[in-house]
Amino acid sequence: MVKDLTVDLCGIRLQNPVIPASGTFGFGLELSGAFDLNLLGGISLKGTTREARYGNPTPRIAECDGGMINSVGLQNPGIDVLVNEKVPALRRAYDGCIVANISGFSLDEYKECCAKADACEGIDIIEVNISCPNVHNGGMAFGTSAASAAEVTAAVKSVCRKPVFIKLSPNVTDIVSIARACEDAGADGLTLVNTFLGMRIDIARRKPVIANKMGGFSGRAIFPIALRMVYQVAHSCRIPVMGCGGVATARDVIEMMMAGATAVQVGAENIRNPYACPEITADLPSVMEELGINTLKEIIGTV
Amino acid sequence: MKKDRFSIVRNRLIATKTYQLVLEGGGMVDGEFVHIAVPGFFLRRPLSICDKEAGRLTIVYKVVGEGTRALSEMKEGTVLEVLTGLGRGFDPDACRCEALLVGGGLGAAPLYLLARELKAQGKKVTVVLGFNTADEIVMVREFEDICDTVAVSTLDGSVGVKGFVTDAIAGMARSYDYFYTCGPVVMMKAVCGMLECPGEASLEERMGCGAGFCYGCSIETKNGPRRVCKDGPVFKKEELLW
Numbered sequence: 001m002v003k004d005l006t007v008d009l010c011g012i013r014l015q016n017p018v019i020p021a022s023g024t025f026g027f028g029l030e031l032s033g034a035f036d037l038n039l040l041g042g043i044s045l046k047g048t049t050r051e052a053r054y055g056n057p058t059p060r061i062a063e064c065d066g067g068m069i070n071s072v073g074l075q076n077p078g079i080d081v082l083v084n085e086k087v088p089a090l091r092r093a094y095d096g097c098i099v100a101n102i103s104g105f106s107l108d109e110y111k112e113c114c115a116k117a118d119a120c121e122g123i124d125i126i127e128v129n130i131s132c133p134n135v136h137n138g139g140m141a142f143g144t145s146a147a148s149a150a151e152v153t154a155a156v157k158s159v160c161r162k163p164v165f166i167k168l169s170p171n172v173t174d175i176v177s178i179a180r181a182c183e184d185a186g187a188d189g190l191t192l193v194n195t196f197l198g199m200r201i202d203i204a205r206r207k208p209v210i211a212n213k214m215g216g217f218s219g220r221a222i223f224p225i226a227l228r229m230v231y232q233v234a235h236s237c238r239i240p241v242m243g244c245g246g247v248a249t250a251r252d253v254i255e256m257m258m259a260g261a262t263a264v265q266v267g268a269e270n271i272r273n274p275y276a277c278p279e280i281t282a283d284l285p286s287v288m289e290e291l292g293i294n295t296l297k298e299i300i301g302t303v
Numbered sequence: 304m305k306k307d308r309f310s311i312v313r314n315r316l317i318a319t320k321t322y323q324l325v326l327e328g329g330g331m332v333d334g335e336f337v338h339i340a341v342p343g344f345f346l347r348r349p350l351s352i353c354d355k356e357a358g359r360l361t362i363v364y365k366v367v368g369e370g371t372r373a374l375s376e377m378k379e380g381t382v383l384e385v386l387t388g389l390g391r392g393f394d395p396d397a398c399r400c401e402a403l404l405v406g407g408g409l410g411a412a413p414l415y416l417l418a419r420e421l422k423a424q425g426k427k428v429t430v431v432l433g434f435n436t437a438d439e440i441v442m443v444r445e446f447e448d449i450c451d452t453v454a455v456s457t458l459d460g461s462v463g464v465k466g467f468v469t470d471a472i473a474g475m476a477r478s479y480d481y482f483y484t485c486g487p488v489v490m491m492k493a494v495c496g497m498l499e500c501p502g503e504a505s506l507e508e509r510m511g512c513g514a515g516f517c518y519g520c521s522i523e524t525k526n527g528p529r530r531v532c533k534d535g536p537v538f539k540k541e542e543l544l545w
Binding site: 023046059061062068070072219220268 | 306
């Protein structure tokens with residue numbers, strides 16, 4: 001039997017729920033030579049700020065058991081290059097859902113960038129990153145209190161007509177209260193989780209591996225924690241959730257969806273295997289068959 | 304970029320902590336380096352291609368951590384999953400007629416394929432290879448078989464010129480129209496500083512994806528940020544800020 005992989009995200013139909021997570025797939029076109037991008041349900045683009053940023057000094061990658069730490073620090077060409085060059089170029093090669101990921105250091109910056117993304121024809125969803133662990137005095141600071149998360153959400157919503165997803169940090173004591181604050185402030189959806197603040201030390205050199213000392217830990221090892229948070233948030237909010245964190249297989253996608261995710265983002269797994277997303281999508285029908293699932297969206301939040 | 308399976312046909316110790324790995328599989332491989340999945344490790348290991356022919360790849364690598372240690376223990380017949388077609392390599396066409404190749408330690412490895420290409424184009428090739436000690440020396444005989452002149456320097460003076468590659472270059476009194484270098488940053492910086500002709504250097508950085516989309520290995524250059532894995536690893540001397 002033909003399996004139905006489609007999902008509906010705020011009225012946008014995705015041909016499958018698999019979306020490469022922001023920061024693990026560049027601006028999409030970097031991978032266009034590797035496989036047909038149209039196999040992807042959506043693409044979340046690299047986090048973008050008002051001004052171009054180089055990011056943090058290198059080394060900014062450290063390997064761990066079951067994952068990796070990155071402290072890239074939002075290297076990006078700035079919002080104007082995103083909307084005028086990157087998105088139109090990707091649109092020529094890709095018909096699916098394009099998610100622009102926006103970061104900022106002030107409410108004004110979030111508003112300005114989101115307004116520009118909202119006005120950009122090729123962008124379908126705006127994902128607001130209030131959870132980047134790699135930049136000082138911005139990003140995660142907004143994501144670590146319910147009040148400031150709500151403040152960013154309301155500010156961004158006041159300038160956007162397109163669906164706005166708020167991307168949440170797991171580095172908080174109570175993710176549910178922050179999720180609810182975003183929902184109450186008008187968020188159309190939530191993406192969770194971003195990376196966990198982590199660190200490695202080179203014991204021979206007696207120095208941190210990462211030049212910036214700390215960075216965001218992601219990869220297979222975080223899957224159970226991310227899944228738990230998706231479960232808690234999806235069962236406490238009415239808006240859709242994009243589940244993210246340690247997803248590496250078609251079974252993980254199904255598990256995330258049973259926990260309550262409407263779509264599923266694949267992050268660090270792309271870094272170790274650039275073909276992870278199309279391979280996962282290709283595996284979904286046989287795993288669904290094995291589990292007696294014909295229509296994928298019917299399993300969302302069933303656990 | 305392509306993902307392929309290769310089987311190990313040789314994986315043998317050729318100098319201190321240094322192994323020659325010969326892989327078979329696929330067709331002719333493009334790119335400057337391959338990204339090898341080592342079972343049990345999250346990220347791949349980026350290793351320069353030392354030599355290649357259709358269906359066959361030679362890599363020379365050093366054990367520097369747990370991942371390369373695990374790779375060194377792999378037996379012949381083991382199948383590895385490898386990403387190929389990665390990186391922008393040396394440009395043999397940039398040299399008009401006389402090339403100087405300068406390698407430090409394992410930096411000799413990617414210069415070998417370049418030397419072969421330069422010789423196939425009928426160019427004069429001088430190679431200077433620097434090592435710390437005699438037991439670290441690799442590839443000298445292979446270069447001697449194909450190049451016009453090969454000089455070696457060792458820090459302890461056990462073989463060749465005592466000192467750095469720059470000492471060996473200074474003692475040769477020849478002129479070149481282009482140079483290519485790969486090795487430790489301090490060495491490449493010194494080489495770029497002492498040679499007046501244009502040239503290019505192959506950089507190294509801790510990589511994530513190896514294919515230009517994670518932006519983990521970016522460096523600042525005179526032309527703005529560049530990804531070592533995708534825009535490099537080889538960069539023109541005049542682009543580099545160091």
